Amino acid sequence: MTLLVNGVGGVIVETEAYDREDPASHSFSGPTPRNAVMFGPPGRAYVYLSYGIHWCLNFVCRETGHGAGVLLRALEPTAGIPSMVERRRQREPRLLCSDPGRLGQALAIDHSLNGKRLDRAPFSLRAAAMPVSVVCGPRIGISKAIDHPWRFGLAGSRYLSRPFR
DNA sequence: ATTAGGATCCTCT
DNA sequence: GAGGATCCTAATG
Numbered sequence: 001m002t003l004l005v006n007g008v009g010g011v012i013v014e015t016e017a018y019d020r021e022d023p024a025s026h027s028f029s030g031p032t033p034r035n036a037v038m039f040g041p042p043g044r045a046y047v048y049l050s051y052g053i054h055w056c057l058n059f060v061c062r063e064t065g066h067g068a069g070v071l072l073r074a075l076e077p078t079a080g081i082p083s084m085v086e087r088r089r090q091r092e093p094r095l096l097c098s099d100p101g102r103l104g105q106a107l108a109i110d111h112s113l114n115g116k117r118l119d120r121a122p123f124s125l126r127a128a129a130m131p132v133s134v135v136c137g138p139r140i141g142i143s144k145a146i147d148h149p150w151r152f153g154l155a156g157s158r159y160l161s162r163p164f165r
Numbered sequence: 166a167t168t169a170g171g172a173t174c175c176t177c178t
Numbered sequence: 179g180a181g182g183a184t185c186c187t188a189a190t191g
Contacts, residue, residue: 035176048176099185
């Protein structure tokens with residue numbers, strides 16, 4: 001899909017899944033103030049601050065109350081590139097949206113978007129015109145459930161945060 | 166190509 | 179009080 005936030009974004013090329021019975025998931029230990037949105041209705045944004053520095057964007061998935069989400073890890077930038085360059089102070093296309101923190105900065109994600117519907121402004125989502133090939137592998141940067149192959153990438157994309165093996 | 170350290174702060178125990 | 183779904187820079191092999 002193509003994801004835009006206030007007209008800025010691109011093609012989603014990398015994600016990770018997090019589920020309720022998943023020790024690496026924020027929802028693993030049940031609802032808390034931070035993860036409350038994960039337990040709400042699907043189709044909303046779950047935004048959290050990573051390492052005190054980076055705002056990361058997730059899509060809430062599955063049914064209300066389940067506590068699942070998909071972390072957006074990388075986009076191929078296609079829209080609003082000048083805005084991204086300014087926000088990131090970085091012109092190299094591969095360094096604009098390839099990693100969760102970079103993506104958040106390039107799209108100006110912050111806590112004000114937490115809980116917002118993904119089918120309304122400022123979000124815009126458009127499905128790909130044709131089916132695509134997806135590869136999977138272990139998730140990145142976690143210490144539990146490290147063998148679950150729940151990282152997904154667009155096959156052959158040059159905009160992945162890291163290659164798949 | 167790989168490693169190490171720092172920045173920075175919220176969340177939950 | 180500890181630790182994190184990270185990124186950047188600098189130093190080393």
